[in-house]
Amino acid sequence: MSAHGVLPPAIFLMGPTASGKTALAVSLLRQLPVELISVDSALVYRDMDIGTAKPDAATLAEAPHHLIDLIDPTESYSAARFCDDALPLMADISARGKIPLLVGGTMLYFNALQYGLHDLPRADPSMRAQLEADAAESGWPAMHARLAQLDPPTAARLSANDSQRIGRALEVVLVSGKPMSQWLAEQSNAALPYRLCKIALLAEQRAVLHDRIALRFEQMLADGLLDELEALRRHYPLDPDMPSMRCVGYRQAWQYLEGYIDMAGLRETGIAATRQLAKRQITWLRGMDDTQAFDCLRPDLEAAVLACIEATLP
Numbered sequence: 001m002s003a004h005g006v007l008p009p010a011i012f013l014m015g016p017t018a019s020g021k022t023a024l025a026v027s028l029l030r031q032l033p034v035e036l037i038s039v040d041s042a043l044v045y046r047d048m049d050i051g052t053a054k055p056d057a058a059t060l061a062e063a064p065h066h067l068i069d070l071i072d073p074t075e076s077y078s079a080a081r082f083c084d085d086a087l088p089l090m091a092d093i094s095a096r097g098k099i100p101l102l103v104g105g106t107m108l109y110f111n112a113l114q115y116g117l118h119d120l121p122r123a124d125p126s127m128r129a130q131l132e133a134d135a136a137e138s139g140w141p142a143m144h145a146r147l148a149q150l151d152p153p154t155a156a157r158l159s160a161n162d163s164q165r166i167g168r169a170l171e172v173v174l175v176s177g178k179p180m181s182q183w184l185a186e187q188s189n190a191a192l193p194y195r196l197c198k199i200a201l202l203a204e205q206r207a208v209l210h211d212r213i214a215l216r217f218e219q220m221l222a223d224g225l226l227d228e229l230e231a232l233r234r235h236y237p238l239d240p241d242m243p244s245m246r247c248v249g250y251r252q253a254w255q256y257l258e259g260y261i262d263m264a265g266l267r268e269t270g271i272a273a274t275r276q277l278a279k280r281q282i283t284w285l286r287g288m289d290d291t292q293a294f295d296c297l298r299p300d301l302e303a304a305v306l307a308c309i310e311a312t313l314p
Contacts, residue, residue: 008094009313010194012110013103014039014285015201016278017248018212019296022055024201025103026063027302032101032309035093037066037086039104039113042247044070044077047235050220050228051249065103073244074236079112086113090194099313100194107284111184114192120183121176131167131174140166151179157280159273164243197312199305200285201296208297213274217267220249229253248273 011034015021025036038044042052046069055065066089071077086109090100102110135143141160147170148155154169172180203209229250232238238245240254252270255261261269285291292308294301 007193007195009099010090010094010192010196011099011101011309011313012039012114012196012198013101013201014107014110014199014288014291015105015296016203016209016281016285017053017105017274018209018216018278019105019201019203020301021103021105021201022053022059024302024305025101026059028101028306028309029063031306032099033097034099034101035066036063037089037093037100037102038068039082039086039102039106039109040068041077041082041106041109042244043068043104045073045244045247046071047232048073048228048244048247048250050223050225051247051253053216053220072236073232073238074242076243079108080117082106082109083112083117094194105281107281107288111284111288114196115184120180121172124171124175127171127175128167131170135163135167143167143170146170147173150174151181153181154179157283159276159280162246163241164246195313196290197309198288198291199308200288200291200293201301202282202285202293203297204295205297209278210275213278214271217249217271217274221267225249225253226257229257233257248277 011028013021013025013028028034029036040052042048043054043065044067045052048054054068055063060068067082067085070085086102090102093100102113104110131143140163143166144155144158144160144162147158147166150173151169155166158165158169160166169180172178172183176183240246240251245251245254249270252261252266252273255269256263256266285293292312294304294308298304
């Protein structure tokens, strides 16, 4: 809080994959006294550049992003660690008279930053072992269907093959008797001490967003996604169950390299998985409060968002 008791400003720039968040953030940087903080659970990994659509060297030279290239692909990152990393950065940026602009598509991180993380029940090894055994017998899509009966809001934002998060959500509700969505709704942490301007980029024409997603995945393949994954596998002791290798694009590329799918299957499953990711991101965004939504395809997007920020954070 400033000497006059007014909370410092901060901007959340959120949106599904391929909605143009990075380009807009760079444009805003040219016109506002902001510093960029990445809110992306995939961009934290070093050497994973093509499949994560990491900003290129020229973009990062003009518009440095905090919280990119933090860990090796063998390591794990979490919403709690993101908050631990982001909060001191935001305070430092504010202290230097600039505005933190947090940009990305990992909605869980935005939510955790604004509302805090509840103390969820501790891991229960015996319950987790039982769930793993059930999944081995029936498959994770069936476990996802089970979660949809016990905790519909959480299931709605998870992929049917997101084994880690499905398992954790089932564990929470079965151990505690209370679904994870309810735990998260009953936050008791203090609010984020900033005046927030929350911008959501959405696509009124979903088909156009789907076209963008398909073109971007094709470009990733052309840029060498498969070569990148082969290099990662040579350099790091990776396995397909690591969080880094469950990222959209890498999971499907791994299946191709192992011979489970052909090139047509890689394209089909990679694009489909990216569309599903975008759908989950949009579901998160539509459930967020105090958010200003903009069609990411509108021709005057930059001017409209800039006007919104200047009106919200005068």
